[in-house]
Amino acid sequence: MDLLNRLMTAETANAFVRVGAAGLSALLITLLLTPIVRLIAVRCGWIVKPVPSRWGRRVIARLGGVAMYGGFVVTAVAWIPWDVSLWALVGGVTLAVLVGLIDDFSRIPPSAKLLAQLLIGCGLVLSGIRLAPLPWAWLSIPLSVLWFVFVMNAFNLLDNMDGLATGVGAIAAGFCVLHAVLTGQWAVATLASIVSGVCLGFLRYNFPPAKIFMGDSGSHLLGLSLAAVVLMESQPSSTQLLSILAVPTLVLAVPIFDTCFVTVQRMLHQRHPFTGGVDHISHRLAILGLSPRQTVIVLYGASLMLGILSVLSTRLKPLSVMAVWVLVLSALIVIGRYLARVNVYRLRSPGAAAVGVEHPPVTLIDTMVLHKRRLVEILVDFGIISSVYVVAHLLRFEGTLSPHIQSLVVRALPVILVTKLLCCAGCGLYRRIWHHPDLSDLVAIFKAVSLGSVLSSIILLYLWRFEGYSRAVLIIDWMLCLLAIGGSRVVERFLDEWISAASDQERMPVLIIGAGETGEQVLRSLQLHGKGIRRAVGFLDDDWRKQGNQLHRVCVLGTRARLAASLDDYHVREVLIAINDPPGDLLQHVRQCCEPRGIGWKVVTAGVTDAAV
Numbered sequence: 320m321d322l323l324n325r326l327m328t329a330e331t332a333n334a335f336v337r338v339g340a341a342g343l344s345a346l347l348i349t350l351l352l353t354p355i356v357r358l359i360a361v362r363c364g365w366i367v368k369p370v371p372s373r374w375g376r377r378v379i380a381r382l383g384g385v386a387m388y389g390g391f392v393v394t395a396v397a398w399i400p401w402d403v404s405l406w407a408l409v410g411g412v413t414l415a416v417l418v419g420l421i422d423d424f425s426r427i428p429p430s431a432k433l434l435a436q437l438l439i440g441c442g443l444v445l446s447g448i449r450l451a452p453l454p455w456a457w458l459s460i461p462l463s464v465l466w467f468v469f470v471m472n473a474f475n476l477l478d479n480m481d482g483l484a485t486g487v488g489a490i491a492a493g494f495c496v497l498h499a500v501l502t503g504q505w506a507v508a509t510l511a512s513i514v515s516g517v518c519l520g521f522l523r524y525n526f527p528p529a530k531i532f533m534g535d536s537g538s539h540l541l542g543l544s545l546a547a548v549v550l551m552e553s554q555p556s557s558t559q560l561l562s563i564l565a566v567p568t569l570v571l572a573v574p575i576f577d578t579c580f581v582t583v584q585r586m587l588h589q590r591h592p593f594t595g596g597v598d599h600i601s602h603r604l605a606i607l608g609l610s611p612r613q614t615v616i617v618l619y620g621a622s623l624m625l626g627i628l629s630v631l632s633t634r635l636k637p638l639s640v641m642a643v644w645v646l647v648l649s650a651l652i653v654i655g656r657y658l659a660r661v662n663v664y665r666l667r668s669p670g671a672a673a674v675g676v677e678h679p680p681v682t683l684i685d686t687m688v689l690h691k692r693r694l695v696e697i698l699v700d701f702g703i704i705s706s707v708y709v710v711a712h713l714l715r716f717e718g719t720l721s722p723h724i725q726s727l728v729v730r731a732l733p734v735i736l737v738t739k740l741l742c743c744a745g746c747g748l749y750r751r752i753w754h755h756p757d758l759s760d761l762v763a764i765f766k767a768v769s770l771g772s773v774l775s776s777i778i779l780l781y782l783w784r785f786e787g788y789s790r791a792v793l794i795i796d797w798m799l800c801l802l803a804i805g806g807s808r809v810v811e812r813f814l815d816e817w818i819s820a821a822s823d824q825e826r827m828p829v830l831i832i833g834a835g836e837t838g839e840q841v842l843r844s845l846q847l848h849g850k851g852i853r854r855a856v857g858f859l860d861d862d863w864r865k866q867g868n869q870l871h872r873v874c875v876l877g878t879r880a881r882l883a884a885s886l887d888d889y890h891v892r893e894v895l896i897a898i899n900d901p902p903g904d905l906l907q908h909v910r911q912c913c914e915p916r917g918i919g920w921k922v923v924t925a926g927v928t929d930a931a932v
Contacts, residue, residue, distance in 0.1 A: 334505040334508075335500075337398065337505070337509060338496065338500070338505065338508045338509050338512045339512065340398070341394055341397075341398035341399075341509045341512050341513050341516070342496075342512035342513060342515055342516035343516060344394045344397065344398065344513075344516065345390045345391065345394040345512070345513040345514075345515075345516030345517045345520065346390075346516035346517070346519050346520040347520065348389065348390040348393055348394060348520070349386055349387060349389070349390030349516070349517050349519075349520025349521050350520040350523060352385075352386040352389045352390060353383060353386040353520065353521055353523070353524045353531060354524065355386070356380075356382060356383065356385050356386040356531070357380045357383070357386075357524065357530060357531045360380040360381060360382050360531070361380050365380065365381055365382050366379060366380055366381060367379050367380075367381045367532055379529055379530070379531065379532050380530070380531045380532070381423060381531070381532045381533075381534045382420070382423065382531075382532075382534055382536065383521060383524070383525065383531040383532055383533040383534060383537050384416060384419055384420070384423075384533045384534045384535070384536030384537025384538070384539070384540055385416075385420075385536065386521065386531075387517050387518075387521050387533060387536075387537045387540055387541070388412070388413075388416045388536065388537075388540055390513075390516070390517045390520060390521075391412065391513060391514070391517050391540060391544070392409060392412075392413070394513045394516070394517075395409055395510070395513055396409075398509055398513065399506060399509055399510060399513075400506060402506065403446055403447065404443075404446045404447045404448050404551070405506065405510065407442065407443055407445075407446030407447075407448065408443065408446075408448065408510075408543075408544065408547050410442070411439050411442055411443050411543060411547075412539075412540050412543055412544055414435075414439050414442075415436070415439055415471065415536075415539035415540060415543045416536045416537075416539060416540050417536075418432065418435045418436070418439075418535075418539060419534060419535035419536030419537070419538065419539040419540070420534075420535075420536045422535045422536075423534045423535050423536060433468070436467070436468045436471055436472070437464060437468055439467065439543070440463070440464035440465070440466075440467035440468055441464055443463075443467060443543075443547060444460055444463045444464055444467075448463070448547050448550055448551060449463035449550060450462055450463050450466070450550060463550065466546055466550065466567070467543060467546045467547070469546075469575075469578070470542045470543070470545060470546035470571060470574070470575075471538070471539050471542035471543050471546065472542070472578065473542060473571070473574035473575055473577070473578040474488065474538045474539075474541050474542035474545075474574055475535060475538040475539065475542065476574070476577060476578050476581060476599065477538075477573070477574040477577050477578075477599075478532075478533060478537070478538045479597075479599045479601055479602065480527070480599075480601040480602070480605070480611060480614060480615060481525060481526065481527035481528060481529035481611055481615070482522060482525050482526040482527050482529060482615050483601055483614075483615045483618060484533065484537075484538060484541060484574075485518050485521050485522045485525045485526075485533065485541075486518070486522055486526070486615055486618075486619050486622075487573050487574060487618060487619065487622045488514070488515075488518045488541045488545060489515050489518035489519050489522060490619060490622045490623055490626060491545055491570050491571055491622065491626065492511050492512070492514040492515035492518060492545060492548070493511075493515050493626075494570050494626035494629060494630065495507075495508075495511035495514075495515075495545070495548045495549060495552060495570060496508050496511040496512050496515060497630060498552050498566060498570075498629070498630065498633065499511055499548075499551075499552055501630075501633070502552065504551070504552060507548060507551045507552055510544075510548055510551075511548045514541070514544045514545060514548065518541065521533065521537070526612075526615075527611040527612050527615060528611075542574075545570075545571065546567075546571075549566060549567040549570055549571065550567065552566060566629050566632065566633065568644075569625050569626070569628050569629035569632060569643075569647070570625070570626055570629045572621075572622070572625040572647065572651075573618055573621055573622045573625065576600070576651050576655070577599055577600050577601075580599075580600060580655050580658070581596075581598055581599055581600075584598060584659060585598065588664045590664065596663070597663060598663040598664065600618070600658055601614050601615070601618060602663065603658045603661040603663060604617060604618075604658070604818070606661050606663065607661060607818045608818050609818060625647065628643060628647065631643070635718075636720055636725070638709060638720060638725050638728065638729075639709060639713055639718075639720065641706075641709070642705070642706040642709035642710055642713075643706075645702045645705050645706040646702070646703075646706040646710075648702055649698075649699050649702030649703055649706070649807070652695060652698060652699050652702070653695075653699055653807050653810055654810075654814075656695045656811075657810070657811050657814055693749050696748070696749055697740070697749065699807050700739075700740060700743055700748075700804060700807075701736065701740065703800065703803045703804055703807065704735060704736055704739050704740070704800065705732065705736060707796060707799040707800050707803055708728065708731075708732055708735050708796050709728060710799060711792045711793075711795040711796040711799055712724060712728055712789075712792055714795055715789055715791050715792045715795060723787065724787075727787050727788060730783075731779060731783075731788070734775060734778050734779065734782070735775050735796075738771055738774050738775040738778060739767075739768070739771035739772070739775060739800070741771075742767050742768075742770045742771035742774065743767045743768075743771065743804075745767075745770075746763050746766050746767035746770065747763055748763060748764065748767050748804075748808075751763065756808055756809055756812065760808065761805065764801070764804055764805045764808060765801065765805075767804075768797065768800045768801045768804055768805075769797065769801075771800075772793060772796065772797040772800070775793075776793050779793075826852060826853055826854040827852060827853045827854070827892045827893060828853075828854060828856045828889055828890055828891050828892055828893075829845065829853045829854065829855050829856065829891065829892070829893045829894070829895060830855075830856060830857060830858075830859065830882075830885055830886065830889065830891045830893075830894050830895070831855055831857070831858050831859070831873075831894075831895050831897050832858070832859045832860070832879065832882075832894060832895070832896045832897065832898065832901075832905070832909070833858070833859075833860060833896065833897035833898040833901075834858040834859075834860040834862075834865050834868070834870055834875050835860070835897075835898070837897040837898060837899055837923075838858060838860075838870070838897035838898075839870055839871070840897075841895055841897040841923050842855050842870060842871055842873060843871070853893070855873045856873075856885075856889040856891060857873060857874050857875070857876040857885060857889065858870060858873060858874070858875040858876065859875070859876055859877060859878060859879055859881060859882060859885065860875055860878065861878050861879055862878075863877075863878055866878070879905060879908055882894075882908065882909065882912045883912045886912060886913070886916060886918060887916075891918060892918060892919070893918065893919045893920065893921075894909055894913055894918060894919070894920035894921075895920070895921060895922075895923050896909065896920065896921070896922045896923065897923055898922075901922060906922075
């Protein structure tokens, strides 16, 4: 109620109007400038042609960053009051856009580009835009400069699919507006609103299929402005390091994760981390079967959820913020491991060994990479156990942890970690393959988590007699660990099914005749080995009692009498007869229904393989 009363004052209402008007002005100006810039770019031949190292396969106008810059500067001059740091940002953005334009027209060396970015970052730091004072005050200077450089390059790398960087930038800027409003920083809120308006105005022409690209000039503008806005917001908020860094990293988590993920993957595959390619998270989601629009919408959703977490983190104590961080990091590691399965790099020629090409010796790093799946599983469990123990205390004590409780958590956490990780290893969790977990896998998870909780409770009792410790916390911790560790093991299966369902419309619809054991095997073969090729739309079976039942979420539509209607209703392209020794009258009926419509059909038997279907 206090917050609502503060927001309802006349002065605050005027500030709200100013923030909204600034964002709307930026949106309208960018909407007007973008088609003009696009027309000029097309007539002058400033276009992007398809190349193998890029995702797009169409000729698109570039230099959309010029329109974004026009909308940003005009609106900033009109709405932002005079302030050295804010106008230093306008100057820094101008230099960043110029560097991007030069790189758009004639590729400048990465070293020269990095040097220019460092100089721009130093200029902004000198104007006062930097991290709030850290425990070591001098450390805020180099970290702030590196932050500007990193975010500029992160948005440059994120601009790899139509509408992705623009939409994520608009969402991030929107949360920056919210953070600034909640802390009463109206000038920063106005600046963030301008950035969001510029992104939304440009998104009208950049959403897939895009009519214009922003180019390096636009990505530099977007990255530098957002990097500066989140630092401006962090300055008066807290003197705690975790609270200072929570908002920037969560608001911009999508571009940060994409940059780190791509860099690590390229280094693991012995590729230069700063070259272009189709190995970003958006490309991998598209290769798995999502359309470009579905891909960018999914990443928009991820940015929204992480932005909400950034808002919640401002209301938490440092220990709770760390728990949120570790949970988010664990989730991103799991998603990164799943996306790393997508083979986007060309393999070496199979004949290389035959012509006497020597392979480099196997190093310790190479050996670790061979076991990276196990290492990732251990890291994820480490993060889950650490954060879940803190979350259990938050739930037990209604979100408030006193200094005494925090000291107890810090004292007990090493014991909890060691005990539970050893139990997970002892129960074989790191010797299993989790692509298709079954009941025995779930039982192993239950045994490992339960044993770890019991042993850690006994150790706490032996060491400290439970003095100050809550028994309810241990029960909550056990339940949350069971859900989180089990969920991390089945997330790959969930993602496979979700992506498969999202890409159903692009696969060939298939009708299966026979809802018995053979039909089930055929369906399983389609679901496991026919991804991206076929999808079962339904079953037909002469046993009328099966009608309406579902087999692995595929419905039995009726008997053979519904064959002709099903072919038309579901636009079936192929019919699979999954019956051992099917009767001749059934084959004749299928032929009469399929051949006039030009629909293929075949008989498949038990033990069907991908080649058979």
